[in-house]
Each structure stands twice: as C-alpha cells, then as structure tokens.
Amino acid sequence: MANHSQLNFQDASSPIMEELMGFHDHALMVALAICSLVLYLLTHTLTEKLSSNTVNAQVIELVWTILPAMVLVMLALPSLRILYMMDEINEPDLTLKAIGHQWYWTYEYTDLKELTFDSYMIPTTDLPLGHFRLLEVDHRVIVPMNSTIRVIVTADDVLHSWAVPSLGVKTDAIPGRLNQTSFLASRPGVFYGQCSEICGANHSFMPIVVESTPLADFENWSSLMPS
Numbered sequence: 001m002a003n004h005s006q007l008n009f010q011d012a013s014s015p016i017m018e019e020l021m022g023f024h025d026h027a028l029m030v031a032l033a034i035c036s037l038v039l040y041l042l043t044h045t046l047t048e049k050l051s052s053n054t055v056n057a058q059v060i061e062l063v064w065t066i067l068p069a070m071v072l073v074m075l076a077l078p079s080l081r082i083l084y085m086m087d088e089i090n091e092p093d094l095t096l097k098a099i100g101h102q103w104y105w106t107y108e109y110t111d112l113k114e115l116t117f118d119s120y121m122i123p124t125t126d127l128p129l130g131h132f133r134l135l136e137v138d139h140r141v142i143v144p145m146n147s148t149i150r151v152i153v154t155a156d157d158v159l160h161s162w163a164v165p166s167l168g169v170k171t172d173a174i175p176g177r178l179n180q181t182s183f184l185a186s187r188p189g190v191f192y193g194q195c196s197e198i199c200g201a202n203h204s205f206m207p208i209v210v211e212s213t214p215l216a217d218f219e220n221w222s223s224l225m226p227s
Contacts, residue, residue: 009021009024009165010165010166011166012166012168013166013167013185013186013187013189013191013212014166014167014168014169014183014184014185014186015184015186016082016085016086016167016168016169016183016184017165017166017167017168019082019085019168020082020168023078023079023082026074026075026078027075030071030074030075034071086168086181089148089150089180089181089182090148091148092148092149092150092182093144093147093148093149094109094111094143094144094147094148094149094150095109095110095111095149095150095151095152096108096109096141096143096149096150096151096152097110097151097152097153097154098141098151098152098153098154098162098173099154099155099156099173100153100154100155100156100157100160100161100162100173100195100199100206101155101156101157102157102158102199102200102202103121103195103199103200103202103203103205103206104118104119104120104121104206105118105119105162105206105208106118106119106156107119107139107141109222112222113222115222115225117139117225118139119137119138119139119140119141119208119209120137120138120139121134121135121136121137121205121206121207122136122137122138132192134204134205134207135192135194135207135209136207136209137207137208137209140190140209140210140211141208141209141210141211142211142213142218142221142222143185143210143211143212143213143218144212144213144214144215144218145185145186145187145188145212145213145214145215146184146185146186147184147185147215148182148183148184149182149183149184149185150180150181150182151169151171151180151181151182151183152178152179152180153171153172153173153178153179153180153181154173154174154175154176154177154178154179155173155174155175156175157175158175158199158200159172159173159174159175159197159199160172160173160195160197160199160206161173161195161196161197162181162193162195162196162208163193163194163195163196163208164183164191164192164193164208164210165193166189166191166192166193167183167185167191167193167210168183169181169183169193170196172197173197185210185212187212188212188213188214189211189212190209190210190211190212191209191210191211191212192207192208192209193207193208193209193210194206194207194208195207195208
C-alpha cells in the first residue's frame with residue numbers, strides 16, 4: 001500500500017518484486033558511480049585549468065570503449081535473469097482470468113469450478129469509514145498464499161492493463177489477445193492496484209484488489225461463492 005510522501009517502492013509481497021527492487025538498487029548504484037566519476041572529471045578539468053594537444057591516445061580510447069561495455073554487461077545480466085523469471089510459469093497452482101471492461105474487471109476461476117464475478121469500484125459515497133478512496137472494490141480477488149497463480153489477461157473493449165505493484169505484476173489487457181503472467185504472494189494481506197493503461201473517461205475508477213489468504217480460507221471462500 002502506498003503512503004503519503006512515499007519515495008521508495010511499496011513493500012514487496014512476492015519473490016519477483018523482491019528481485020525487481022534489488023535490481024533497481026543495483027542499477028541506481030551503477031548510475032551513482034558514473035555520475036560521481038563524471039562530476040569529478042568536470043571539477044578537475046575546471047579547477048586545474050589544464051590543456052594539452054593530444055593527437056593519439058589509444059589508452060584513453062580503449063578505456064572509454066571497454067568501461068561502458070562492462071557497465072552494460074553489469075546491467076544486462078541481472079536484468080535478463082529477472083525477465084526470464086517473470087516469463088517462466090511452471091505448473092501453476094491456480095489459473096485466474098482477468099477481463100478488462102470500461103470500467104470494471106471480470107474475473108474467472110476455471111480450475112475449481114465455474115466461478116465468475118465482476119469487480120466494481122465502491123463509490124466514495126458508499127465507502128465505509130476507514131477504507132481507501134478510489135481503491136476499494138465490491139468483490140476482491142482471493143488467492144491462496146505461497147501458491148503460484150497464473151493470470152490470463154485480456155480485454156473486452158479497449159486497451160487496459162492489470163497491475164499490482166506490491167506483487168510485481170503489470171500485464172497489458174488487449175482485445176482479442178490473451179497475455180499471461182504469474183505471481184506468488186509470499187505473505188497474507190490485501191494488495192491494491194489500478195488499471196495502468198489510459199482507457200477512457202473513468203480510467204482511474206477501475207481499481208484492482210488482491211487478497212492473499214491461507215489455503216484453508218481460500219477453499220472456504222470458493223465453496224461459498226455462487227457459480
């Protein structure tokens with residue numbers, strides 16, 4: 001959940017999000033080192049007032065060719081590793097289908113039984129005291145914790161995007177096409193997201209709420225939900 005004046009990421013609630021936050025810190029340190037080096041060289045050049053007529057500087061050319069290549073490798077290897085991790089979906093425990101509409105989401109659980117429901121934002125006038133404005137929905141997505149959840153994402157009308165930052169998930173919903181992603185909620189909790197693709201006048205009024213519960217509670221919830 002985001003907080004007022006927050007500068008960093010939301011708390012990671014999945015292994016993928018932990019990896020993304022680690023890569024962000026790694027890339028930030030590399031960028032900081034490059035900026036520090038450039039700032040030092042600029043300061044040194046301006047204060048020392050040195051000048052030289054250099055015709056041939058093979059060593060310098062070698063350095064400014066090899067050093068950027070090494071930096072790119074340092075960024076590319078962990079980035080590719082995370083990309084492959086995000087694309088890999090092996091034997092999911094549950095498959096969920098998310099369908100974007102203007103301006104609500106439809107969810108289908110097809111593994112257990114034909115469980116389908118629509119999820120609308122709760123208007124501010126009907127919002128209970130203490131709940132989050134523009135983020136609460138009438139029907140949450142309930143998933144078991146510590147289970148691999150496969151999410152198939154599509155849209156019924158225009159482009160949408162199914163995104164939950166705490167879980168490290170963001171997948172475009174495209175009419176006529178099925179995209180897929182996966183996540184594993186490593187702890188119980190309620191995780192908020194929003195449509196991340198401008199989809200019309202009420203784009204900001206179709207939130208996403210995922211609730212992670214123990215397996216027994218999930219089975220009890222699914223048995224009580226109407227088909």
